[in-house]
Amino acid sequence: MLQKMVAVSLYVTGRLPSxxxxPLTFRPERWLRESRKDGEKPLAFSHLPFGFGPRMCIGRRVAELEMQLLISQMLQRFDLEPCDQPPPDLLQLVLTRPKDPVKVKLVDRQPATT
Structure with a gap:
């Protein structure tokens, strides 16, 4: 029996001008509904980090909630500032990750004065 395997690289598809x-500019607002032109929808299946359908990652909802909670708590308490280092090289394995550690400073926020 001949079996075929299809592998999709999120790194590559996320950088396609089509x-x-x-695509090479960091613009997280591109995912907000408010930033889209009237009637414009994102391309279906253009970003699927957790897969799709019956074989989709069962931990997707938990992972997304955990990420949102962590990020919101960090941003409430700290300002994130980049350290003086060039953008990291990426290492392609099963998951794409930085080749070397990414350094950031967590700077305590100053309480707002009223």
């Missing part, structure tokens, strides 16, 4: 305007 999928995204200016």
């Amino acid at each position: 999928m995204y305007d200016d």
Whole structure:
């Protein structure tokens, strides 16, 4: 029996000009509904980090909630500032990750004065 395997690289598809305007620019607002032009929808299946359908990651909802909670708590308490280092090289394995540690400073926020 002949079996075929299909592998999709999120790193590559996330940088295709046919999928995204200016794909190499960091623009997280591109995912907000308010930033889209009237009637414009994102391309279906253009970003599937957890898979899709019956074989989708069962931990997707928990992972997304955990990420949102962690990020919101960090941003309430700290300002994130980049350290003086060039952008990291990426290492392609099963998951894409930085080749070397990414350094950031967590700077305590000053309480707002009223």
